[in-house]
Amino acid sequence: MNSKVYTVEEATKKLEHYCSYQDRCHDEVIKKLKSLGMVPQAVDHIIVHLIEDNFLNEERFACSFARGKHNIKKWGKFRIENELKLRNISKYNITKALKEIPHETYIENFHLLAEKQWNSILENNPQKKKKKVSDYLLRKGWESYLVYDKMNELESA
Structure with a gap:
């Protein structure tokens, strides 16, 4: 817990800076305000101010x-x-x-990442290599149909 006691004005200024430094989500801002010891009414007041002044979007x-x-x-x-x-x-x-991610860029990045990972894994057993690369790509959140099609393409290359 923070030992300094903040007024609503001080906390508001601090959070304006916090939000202008980097885009934040509501949860991060609420957590930050709670760490400053703000009461729920003050939290609500500051959140409304940050949204109205476009610090929080x-x-x-x-x-x-x-x-x-x-x-x-x-x-x-x-x-x-x-x-x-x-x-x-x-x-x-x-x-x-x-929708912010253009489809062509998305697919291009996928292929580059998959090929880079495939080439970086030093595994002689093709099944083990395929599994390692697949697991990596799936952990990164890529669609399974993309991953499995790519693994078959790379294995047969």
Whole structure:
């Protein structure tokens, strides 16, 4: 628990900075406010202020989260969707966020990642190699039909 006691104004300024530094979801902001020792009424008041002044926008958060996790961590749609669900993002915003990833880019990134992983695994047994690469791609949240088609393609190459 934080030893400093924050006024609503101080907490509001602190959270404006917290939200402008990086897009946040409502859950992160509520958790942060609770860690500052804010009472529920103050939390609600600050959340409303942050939304009205566009510091907090769940749709914007979901879209930037999806783009970032796909482009940087090479996550597939299942992983992105599950991570957004864990953050209590609405189905509407999850759907909108997944549309942020162009289909061509998505497929291209999948093939590049699969081939890079395939080439990095030093395994002589083709079945074991296939399993290792498949497991890796499935953990990253890629669709199973993509993974299995790619494994068959790489194995026969």
